[in-house]
Amino acid sequence: MLFRAAVRQAAPLRRHAFTPLARRTVTTDAASANVESPLPDEDHKLFTVRLSDESFETYELDPPPYTLETSKKELKQMYYDMVAMRRMEMAADRLYKEKKIRGFCHLSVGQEAVAVGIEHAITRKDKIITAYRCHGFAMMRGGTVKSIIGELLGRREGIAYGKGGSMHMFAENFYGGNGIVGAQVPVGAGLAFAQQYNEEPNTSIVLYGDGASNQGQVFEAFNMAKLWNLPVLFGCENNKYGMGTSAARSSALTEYYKRGQYIPGLKVNGMDVLATKAAVQYSKNYAITGNGPLVLEYVTYRYGGHSMSDPGTTYRSREEIQRMRSTNDPIAGLKQKMLEWGVVSEEELKGLDKTARANVDAEVAEAEAMAVPDNTPRILFEDIYVRGSEPKWMRGRTVDETFYY
Amino acid sequence: MAAPRLFRPTARLFSSRLASTALRSNIRQSACAPSILRRGYATETGTKEVTVRDALNEALAEELEREKKCYIIGEEVAQYNGAYKVTRGLLDRFGPKRVIDTPITEAGFCGIAVGSALAGLHPVCEFMTFNFAMQAIDQIINSGARTHYMSGGIQPCNITFRGPNGFAAGVAAQHSQDFSGWYGSIPGLKVVSPWSSEDAKGLLKAAIRDPNPVVVLENELLYGQHFPMSEAAQKNDFVIPIGKAKIERPGKDLTIVCISRCVGLSLDAAAELKEKYGVDAEVINLRSIKPLDVETIIASLKKTGRILAVESGYPMYGLSSEILAQCMEYGFDYLTAPAVRVTGAEVPTPYAAGLEAMAFPQVDTIVGQAVKLLRL
Numbered sequence: 001m002l003f004r005a006a007v008r009q010a011a012p013l014r015r016h017a018f019t020p021l022a023r024r025t026v027t028t029d030a031a032s033a034n035v036e037s038p039l040p041d042e043d044h045k046l047f048t049v050r051l052s053d054e055s056f057e058t059y060e061l062d063p064p065p066y067t068l069e070t071s072k073k074e075l076k077q078m079y080y081d082m083v084a085m086r087r088m089e090m091a092a093d094r095l096y097k098e099k100k101i102r103g104f105c106h107l108s109v110g111q112e113a114v115a116v117g118i119e120h121a122i123t124r125k126d127k128i129i130t131a132y133r134c135h136g137f138a139m140m141r142g143g144t145v146k147s148i149i150g151e152l153l154g155r156r157e158g159i160a161y162g163k164g165g166s167m168h169m170f171a172e173n174f175y176g177g178n179g180i181v182g183a184q185v186p187v188g189a190g191l192a193f194a195q196q197y198n199e200e201p202n203t204s205i206v207l208y209g210d211g212a213s214n215q216g217q218v219f220e221a222f223n224m225a226k227l228w229n230l231p232v233l234f235g236c237e238n239n240k241y242g243m244g245t246s247a248a249r250s251s252a253l254t255e256y257y258k259r260g261q262y263i264p265g266l267k268v269n270g271m272d273v274l275a276t277k278a279a280v281q282y283s284k285n286y287a288i289t290g291n292g293p294l295v296l297e298y299v300t301y302r303y304g305g306h307s308m309s310d311p312g313t314t315y316r317s318r319e320e321i322q323r324m325r326s327t328n329d330p331i332a333g334l335k336q337k338m339l340e341w342g343v344v345s346e347e348e349l350k351g352l353d354k355t356a357r358a359n360v361d362a363e364v365a366e367a368e369a370m371a372v373p374d375n376t377p378r379i380l381f382e383d384i385y386v387r388g389s390e391p392k393w394m395r396g397r398t399v400d401e402t403f404y405y
Numbered sequence: 406m407a408a409p410r411l412f413r414p415t416a417r418l419f420s421s422r423l424a425s426t427a428l429r430s431n432i433r434q435s436a437c438a439p440s441i442l443r444r445g446y447a448t449e450t451g452t453k454e455v456t457v458r459d460a461l462n463e464a465l466a467e468e469l470e471r472e473k474k475c476y477i478i479g480e481e482v483a484q485y486n487g488a489y490k491v492t493r494g495l496l497d498r499f500g501p502k503r504v505i506d507t508p509i510t511e512a513g514f515c516g517i518a519v520g521s522a523l524a525g526l527h528p529v530c531e532f533m534t535f536n537f538a539m540q541a542i543d544q545i546i547n548s549g550a551r552t553h554y555m556s557g558g559i560q561p562c563n564i565t566f567r568g569p570n571g572f573a574a575g576v577a578a579q580h581s582q583d584f585s586g587w588y589g590s591i592p593g594l595k596v597v598s599p600w601s602s603e604d605a606k607g608l609l610k611a612a613i614r615d616p617n618p619v620v621v622l623e624n625e626l627l628y629g630q631h632f633p634m635s636e637a638a639q640k641n642d643f644v645i646p647i648g649k650a651k652i653e654r655p656g657k658d659l660t661i662v663c664i665s666r667c668v669g670l671s672l673d674a675a676a677e678l679k680e681k682y683g684v685d686a687e688v689i690n691l692r693s694i695k696p697l698d699v700e701t702i703i704a705s706l707k708k709t710g711r712i713l714a715v716e717s718g719y720p721m722y723g724l725s726s727e728i729l730a731q732c733m734e735y736g737f738d739y740l741t742a743p744a745v746r747v748t749g750a751e752v753p754t755p756y757a758a759g760l761e762a763m764a765f766p767q768v769d770t771i772v773g774q775a776v777k778l779l780r781l
Contacts, residue, residue, distance in 0.1 A: 127524065161557030170556040175523050177555075180547050186513045187548050190520015197476070197502070197526060220513025227508070383558030384592050386616040391648055391696030394592065399734050 026299055027054035028324070030113065030271040030333020033068075035341050043073040055275035059258045059265035061294070064282035068274055072343045078120055078273050079338060079349075080356050082112040082331045085136045087360040088145050092135065092152055092166075096308045100368075101152045105166045106133040110303035113330035114237055115140050117276025118205055122284055125200070129175040129188040130207040132167035133237075137207070141174035145363035146370075155370040162373045163383065182208060182215025185234065189221040192232035192293075203231045203287045205280070211242015213256050222260050222295070229292035233283050234260065236295070237270065239302040244315040260295035270298030271328045301328065377403040451636035458628040460602035461491045461567075464609040465529065467641040469499050472527055475613060476503045478518050479531030479568075488533045489569065489628050515541035515566075519548045522564035522618075529613060532568035535584050535622060542587070549618040550593030565612045570598070570622035572666060572717045572765050578753035583718035585664070588620045589694040589727070595647050596694040598622040600668040602632035604692055607645030615647060622694070624666045650698035652705070656685035659775055660705040662728050663715040664691040667766060671715050674771035681772075682781050694724060702728065703736045710741035711778055717765050720748040745778045747771050 032052030039047055046069045056063050089107045096105045108115070111133070118128070119140035130137050138148050143159045151158030152166055159169045160177075169177040175191060178184035188206030195202050212218065213236050225232050236256040240247050247254045257265030268279035276298060283294045301324045305312030312321070338344050344352065373379045381394050381403040390405040455463075468475050481488045483496040483506040496504040507514035511532065518530040532538040538545065545566055552560050571583035588596045595617055599605040605623065612619035637643055653668060654675055663671040668690045675686040687705050691698065706712050712732055714725035725746035732744045750764045 129520075159557075160555060160559075163557045164555040168555040170552075170560045175520070175560070176552070178548070180543055183516065183543055183548055186516025186544065187520035187523065189513075190517035190522070191524045192520075193517050194521040194524030194526050197521065217510075217512040217516060220508075220510035221516065223508060223510065224513055224517060384554050385595075386553065386561050387558070389616050391595075393696075 025054075026057050026267050026269045027052055028269055028271045028299055028301065028328045029054075030269075030273075030328050030330045031336045032269070032272060032333075033274050033337060039072065039342055043076075044071050046071050049274055051272075051275050051278060052269070055269045055272065056279060057257065057267040059255075059260075059267075059295075061264035061266055064266070064278055066278075068278040068281075070274070070277075074120065075334070075338055075343050076352060078116050078277075079331070079334050080352055081116045081119075081140065082273065082334065083353055083356040084145065084360050085112045085115065085139055086331060087357050088139065088148065088364070089135060091149060091360065091364045093304070093308070095149070095152065095364075095368075101166070101308075102154065103165055104132070105152065105308045106306065107304050107308070108133050108136045108302065110324065110329070111237065111239060111270070111300045112136060113273040113276055113334075114207075114270045114298045114300055117270075117273040118235075118280050120273075121277045121280035122203065122205065124173060126202045126284065127173045127175060127188075127191045127195070127204040128207070129178065129184050129191060129204065131181060131184055131209060131212060132177070132179050133209075134167065134169050134177040138169035138171060138174060138177065141171040143169060143171050143174075145360050146367045149364050149367035150370050153367055153370070154372055155367060156373040156379075157370045158367075161383075182212040182218050184208065185212070185215070185218045186221040186224075188234075189225045189230055189232050192225065192230040193228070196228070196230055201288050203233055203284045205233050205235060207235045207237055209242055210236055210238040210240065210247045210254075210256060211245065211250060213259060214251055222263055222293070225293040226260070226263050229290065231287040232293045233280065233287055234263075234293060234295045236297045237300055238297050239300050241302070241306070241315060243306040244310065246315065255297070257295055257297035260293070263293050263295050265295040265297065267297040267299060270300035271330050271333065273330055273334055377401065381405070451639070452633045453639060454631045455602045455634040456629055456631050457599070457602050457605045457623070458489065458491055460606040460632075460634065461609055461623065461628075462493060462495070464606040464613075465492060465495060466498065468529075468610055468613045469495065469503055471641070472613075474525065475527040475529065476505065477529045477531060478505045478507055478514055480507055480509055480514075480533050482506060482531050487531070489625060491628065492531065511537050511540035512544060515544040516548060518564060519544050519562060522549070522562045523552065523560060527563045527565075527613060529565045529567060532566065534573070534580060534625070535568050535570040536580050536582055538566065538568065538584070545588075545618070545620070546591055546594070550591050553617070554593055561616050562618050563616045564618045565609070565615075565621060566618070567609065567612070567621035567623060569625035569628070570665075571624055572749070572754075573625045575756065575758065575761065576754075577756040581754040583716070583723075583749060585622060585694050585716065585718050586723035586727075588622070589697075589724060591695075593618065594695060595619045596622065597647055597692060598624075598665040598694055599692065600627065600665055600690050602634050603638045603643075604645065604651075604690070606634070606638060607643050608647065608692060611644045611647050614644065619647070622665065627666055627669075630669075645692065648693045648696040648698060650692055650701040651690045652687060652701070653690045654686070654688040656687035656709065658684045658709055658711070659686040659779060660689060660702070660709045660712045661686050661715060661771070661775070662689045662691060662702055662705075662712065664694065664724065665717070667715045667717055670766055670768050671771055673768045674775065677768065677772050678775055682776065682779075684775070684779060684781070686775065697727065697731070699731050699735060702731065703739070706732060706736040707739045710739055712736075712740070712744045713771070713775055713778060714744070714746040715748075715766055715771055716746075717749045719751055720746065721751065723748065742778055742780075745774050747774050
């Protein structure tokens with residue numbers, strides 16, 4: 001019990017989250033935005049949403065506007081994306097438990113608003129790189145549910161042809177899916193370096209967890225990004241635990257948005273998809289207008305364990321998880337607002353839920369029916385090198401198994 | 406084979422020159438070079454004496470000129486003109502956008518270079534020495550070499566890692582290590598290690614043009630050494646194919662397989678073997694560590710029946726272990742004596758000159774092993 005009490009003490013962010021009056025931090029309320037006037041009838045017509053004034057916390061930076069232009073159409077899309085993402089992750093959960101998925105599998109249930117909020121704030125020409133909790137990002141970058149689940153199942157038609165698995169998914173302007181904690185941060189700065197080199201008006205979104213934020217090379221990347229004014233948005237997805245080590249037990253400064261020191265920072269309510277979108281939209285504009293990098297902190301929460309082998313209950317209380325699920329859920333929050341504002345009727349919303357679930361389920365079923373790669377040397381040895389530039393041969397387990405290209 | 410006719414005078418030239426001067430005294434070597442040139446290349450016109458450093462510099466300049474996506478990043482590569490002056494003048498010529506000084510953060514700038522390569526640029530990432538690249542080896546391997554395969558072939562990474570590797574004089578254990586075996590073991594990487602100026606230029610250009618991550622392991626002690634460069638090699642389209650070894654000196658009695666600085670030592674040893682024992686040793690300059698030119702090694706072994714591998718890395722789990730294993734697998738029936746190797750000693754490099762000499766292959770070490778192998 002002592003341990004639990006210590007953990008609870010060691011999670012100041014969470015503590016604040018349930019005492020709305022406590023200032024100095026952002027809320028994790030997923031339903032804190034409001035609209036001031038009646039909504040337009042048209043689906044695509046923009047209207048203004050007022051975000052909670054506890055949506056952001058800034059460091060050496062003017063806060064983003066506390067308003068966001070959106071449309072019914074976009075809200076519905078965001079809702080659909082989050083529901084589909086969660087449905088897909090739950091399917092992965094099931095398939096893992098059925099022993100159809102091998103190895104590691106890290107789910108992002110609870111963190112959907114981050115991936116969805118970011119994608120709705122940028123264009124497909126902007127680049128994203130993240131760590132191993134990547135299924136949702138892969139989906140938002142255009143990966144189909146079928147290809148993502150197919151990859152988890154090790155199928156030939158998986159997003160990485162069955163070669164990458166859970167942690168390594170790539171798509172256009174999506175650079176993975178990286179398994180070495182923190183290593184994706186300098187690589188992400190390199191993506192922004194290329195954008196600057198090519199004079200592209202785009203940004204790179206680099207995501208890492210609160211655990212990774214202590215890696216030395218994260219600070220190396222910060223230094224060079226600021227030195228060279230790279231258009232990069234570093235973003236710490238603070239889900240409060242790096243595996244089973246709470247932020248306070250791993251980090252001397254748990255205000256991750258201040259960790260850039262000489263880089264301005266922005267902490268955002270990562271449970272609210274609207275606040276996330278507003279923050280990233282503002283940050284992108286900041287970065288591509290020559291102001292250089294920003295360090296964002298998305299305050300979020302992972303409902304499940306670190307990976308499938310972690311029940312997620314030894315280092316935090318069940319009550320904590322339950323409280324986040326029932327009061328701060330990003331999907332429930334947006335749902336509540338959409339109904340409140342009259343974006344959709346109860347009936348329509350049910351329809352949306354149903355469509356999302358049906359679409360995902362159908363794609364999951366398709367993925368399960370997909371073939372595994374043929375167990376042939378040709379497929380085993382393909383793509384070690386760029387096609388046409390391979391060595392003459394690669395050795396197999398024995399001389400006889402040597403494969404000649 | 407037309408090669409012997411072409412190579413024999415060259416080989417004799419190299420061996421006589423290298424035998425007469427110590428490797429480290431570059432100035433004396435260059436001073437005596439012209440007379441050798443006149444002798445050795447009487448029929449060849451347009452050959453020029455060029456240092457390895459200048460050859461590398463030329464390769465970089467030509468590739469920066471050719472490909473706009475190509476840029477150089479590393480510590481002291483720009484304003485300082487390169488810690489070993491390999492990038493001298495490139496900042497002035499190509500500007501700060503293409504030649505970029507970094508802070509001393511190997512993991513960080515290597516990661517940035519890899520990221521930019523994933524995004525389509527063609528970086529040349531210089532490590533002041535490969536000893537420091539240990540800080541960044543995760544980025545080289547996990548982010549650089551693995552991504553193409555892990556992505557199912559949709560995400561290439563055209564990057565070149567280069568810098569001095571292996572034995573250096575008087576700098577002790579942390580600055581004098583050979584990483585051939587480390588990088589050579591990684592599928593997804595290509596690894597080359599030049600000896601002469603032609604090697605240096607041709608291999609570096611090939612590395613930059615290759616669409617995969619390529620590690621170029623140079624040697625600090627060779628930078629100032631002069632080598633003849635043919636007219637063809639002086640042109641800007643000169644590229645040496647990765648994965649192809651070169652027979653530096655043909656012979657019939659013994660095959661010596663070597664790389665980088667050990668090629669020079671082996672040629673000296675071959676000359677001594679000829680002079681003292683009348684033995685014709687064939688010296689193969691591997692040029693590439695990965696892929697390894699097993700065909701050339703085995704073809705030579707078929708001819709000579711005896712093989713000696715020479716490298717300056719550690720003996721355990723290294724390049725020479727691999728060469729010997731390949732000889733067992735592909736050339737066992739041609740061996741008339743057990744394959745032998747000369748390597749660096751299993752010891753952190755000591756500082757004191759005498760001890761240091763004991764830690765790395767010397768000409769007499771090679772000659773001694775060859776004599777034993779041949780039962781002379």
